[in-house]
Amino acid sequence: QVQLQESGPGLVKPSETLSLTCAVSGGSIGSYYWSWIRQPPGKGLEWIGYVYYSTNTNYNPSLKSRVTMSVETSKNQFSLNLTSVTAADTAVYYCARGNSIYHFPSNYYYMDVWGKGTTVTVSS
Amino acid sequence: DIQMTQSPSSLSASVGDRVTITCRASQSSGNYLNWYQQKTGRAPKLLIYSASTLQSGVPSRFSGSGSGTDFTLTISSLQPEDFATYYCQQSYYLPWTFGQGTRVEI
Numbered sequence: 001q002v003q004l005q006e007s008g009p010g011l012v013k014p015s016e017t018l019s020l021t022c023a024v025s026g027g028s029i030g031s032y033y034w035s036w037i038r039q040p041p042g043k044g045l046e047w048i049g050y051v052y053y054s055t056n057t058n059y060n061p062s063l064k065s066r067v068t069m070s071v072e073t074s075k076n077q078f079s080l081n082l083t084s085v086t087a088a089d090t091a092v093y094y095c096a097r098g099n100s101i102y103h104f105p106s107n108y109y110y111m112d113v114w115g116k117g118t119t120v121t122v123s124s
Numbered sequence: 125d126i127q128m129t130q131s132p133s134s135l136s137a138s139v140g141d142r143v144t145i146t147c148r149a150s151q152s153s154g155n156y157l158n159w160y161q162q163k164t165g166r167a168p169k170l171l172i173y174s175a176s177t178l179q180s181g182v183p184s185r186f187s188g189s190g191s192g193t194d195f196t197l198t199i200s201s202l203q204p205e206d207f208a209t210y211y212c213q214q215s216y217y218l219p220w221t222f223g224q225g226t227r228v229e230i
Binding site for chain 2: 037044045046047049058059060061062094101103106108109110111112114115116117
């Protein structure tokens with residue numbers, strides 16, 4: 001049973017960098033689309049992006065200039081860096097495993113395993 | 125970005141009711157549509173992927189249908205544990221986008 005666990009500071013100052021790690025247990029990091037999603041207080045879900053096979057990344061254009069994601073295969077974890085944060089980046093941050101299944105003629109993508117989430121507050 | 129619009133935004137229902145939630149995409153998304161359930165203070169949980177495939181372990185009272193721009197999530201007989209917020213999500217175009225959520229309450 002694969003499990004994900006986010007970790008990182010709960011409080012970040014404005015203009016600084018938010019750094020989170022997601023530890024993968026119960027399975028190898030393998031060939032999945034390791035994703036980050038966030039949810040501001042009382043609001044809906046926003047997909048931040050994913051990292052695939054350490055070098056293939058896709059980011060939400062709304063955050064692309066500030067986001068970096070990476071995989072550390074040896075530690076079975078992946079990470080998120082978000083620079084120049086403001087109060088608008090205050091949210092619960094979730095990591096998730098993006099999976100795919102082939103139904104001719106296409107691959108279908110979905111997020112099937114989620115971490116419990118970690119709350120990040122941006123405040124001085 | 126593909127805009128996903130869910131309706132209604134919230135609904136009141138009773139145990140045993142049949143509940144239907146709709147999701148409309150601003151552009152055709154094929155069958156690349158997933159549904160998630162989120163309970164208060166918890167992470168989302170995958171219910172259905174590729175529009176109609178039930179995720180392993182999800183009760184059969186949940187079903188999904190649709191293709192293109194119009195999709196439906198149906199709960200055939202609402203149970204107490206089903207009171208939650210439901211989100212649709214398209215994975216046909218990047219960036220992946222979610223609907224605004226439908227809150228199902230008593």
